[in-house]
Amino acid sequence: MRTRRPFTRFTKIGLAVVALLVVLETAGFATHYLLVTARYVTTDNAQIDGTAVDIVAPASGTVTRWRIGVGSTLREREVVGRIRVGTQASGPQLTIKSPGRGTVVRSSVTDGQWVTQGTRLATAYEFGDIYVTARVPAGEIGDVRPGARVDMAVDAYPGVTLTGLVTAIPLATADRFTAYPALDSDPTNPQPADRWIPVRVAFTDTAGVEIRPGLSVTARIHRPAAGR
Template sequence: MKKGVSRGLQIGGAVVVVAAVVFGGLRWNHSRQYISTDDAYIDGQQYAIASPVGGKIIDWQGTVGATFAPNGTVGEVEEQSGDSTSTVSIPAPANVSIIQQDTADNEYVAAGTPLAYAYDMSKLWVTVNVKETLIHEVHVGEPVDISIDAYPGQTFHGQVARIGLATGDTLSVVPSSSNNANFTKVTQIVPVKVTFTTYPDEPIVPGFDVTAHIKKNG
């Protein structure tokens, strides 16, 4: 092999090694300062809009995408009592946008039947699932860098607002714990609520995938 080629390979190899060392050092330094996870998503308060009484749905306005102010009329329920007919309004519970509708005009429903589901799109947050082995390093008020998969290359900012008081498995409808002798311990996760310190200008919706970097305390 010619000396020039050999020299070039040596330099190239050295550059790769240096780059690997620098990258590894940056990752190590980042891991000392932040808890990072992609087990996170855009979340919010879900509202179920239910029928206040039994009867027939009329003047239904709760189509997907429709927005309402608090107590705005989403629709009405027509009640028949003997020979008389009356209507009862179906109010919006807050500033909400409909994300799912489960009824339509002329449908008969019972009192309490969910008719639609909605969120306040101006007050969404991030739920970050943190491993139980790391939760002691998370503290309310700590800053969080937020990357939303829908907007690659952008960083949004928030802070830890609340640390869950139970693991995700405890809150699950079907917990993974076992009562038999073949139990295998699984690292549990604790849901952490992260609110935006500056709310994104870009549209975000519940369920968007997120990567969160929570600053460690101290």
Template sequence: MADDTITPATEETPSATPTAHDALPEPEEEKSGISKRYKALLILLILLIIGGWFGIKWLIKSKTHVETDNAFIEARIVPISAKVSGTVTHVLVNDNQFVKQGDLLVELDDRDYRVKVAQTEAGVGMAENETGGEYRKADVARAGLQSAQANYDQAVLDLNRGEALFSREVIPKEQLDRLRTAKRVADSKLKEAAEALKRAQAEAGLSSRDGNKARILQRRAQMDEAKLQLSYTKVFAPRDGYITRKSIEPGTNIQAGQSLMALVPLQDAWITANYKESQLTYIRPGQKVEFTVDAYPGRTFNGSVDSIMAGTGAAFSLLPPENATGNYVKVVQRIPVKIAIDNTSDPEHLLRVGMSVIPTVFVGRSTSDILKDLNPFN
């Protein structure tokens, strides 16, 4: 019985104290933790390097590419009006139609003006006929002068003979007095005939050195004016452009100077970019410009800086600010910069007046110049 009893002391019981074999994985865990921190620091360092690179690149680009979103497309709007009044008979264009210089736009009823031209032409003919009559009057006056001259010469001759005969007591004194009176009368008639000839020559336009026909020239000037008024009944396009704001139709009665439509020459459009005064440090005329518009995303247009306005936009406003009154608060001003559009980048004339533009001016500064400005020890 005693041999069959198994004492519990002979069995191996697990110990609660950890052995050296159980403590071996701890260095691997520490190594793994160090490796993760190293990777995190490495990733952070890479991110810092990349961020610094892009930050420096963005800073350099902001110094070499001056950009603003306060810019719009502008163009000269040419108002089309008639120089004479009348009734519109034909309108040969529509809104937004492209026209070339010299194209006929509007026709007015020209019957009244044709009648005026006919009247003035008749006036020229009458003036020429009147001038012919004045010439004949001058010839008559010239003949009268010659007759008066002959009578005067005869009276002088008779008086000389009478005085010779009176000295020899052949004729009485009474007859001599009559001869003297006849001579004075002939002298007066000669002067009267001379004045009549001068008056006739002046009326015929023969008194001036160049033979000016004042009356005919006056009537011809009136005829030319009437023809000019007749030509104004047709309104032509003053230049190439697009028609807009058409406000007339056939049958409309218009007055001289009334606006009929507007013409926009988009081929001569430009950009007005309102840059902050702090952005104008290195902007100069002639610098290259690239710009985009919201209407055509992904498309880039080209241009160049044309000029910089002589003052800020506020200085030329209707009510310019008066900084000498009240409390002063400094506000960054904007100065308009005119940018000429390169027509080769917009051959279809897609750009329209008033479109929002984001222009970028390439000021041409080098990276070394920018880094020199950033150096605090300069």
């Protein structure tokens, strides 16, 4: 029977270092839970949002007298261009009007361009009514309250923290379905992979940065204090 050799001093030191790293990692997870998870409902499934004003072609034809570009300020029912209907240069012309007011963030046509009826020519937003839509997992919505403070990080501005307040919590959930169900499920009936609540957050401080609809956000919603 072979006698087990005792650990060398070097091996003992190595094992001690490994044990210390495990302890530190465990402590790190515990600290993260106490400082972050226990205090916040966090979601990175969020973005800057608002009510879009889409300008569409009223008929198929050639765009003429296009007057707007990115950054243009629109008034409701303002004429922004015309459509020469049909292929003839002498064809009738229809005016293109903005259905609402706002600032243009996307303009996708130029004079002389042919478009079909219903084509989106430009999009504007009313920048006085910009907010964040933060999709919170349904299992954590119980810890989200109207008026709760929110800390936000925008991907486009690393290191900058914006703040806001929860202003609306819809009653209905939103589902995301997977096109590839599990092998033991019915392949003709895809199952919801995630379920979340789209919470609206109003800005209280934008930290001086330019907020644009569509930018991705990580939102930390303050949980209610214990006992409340």
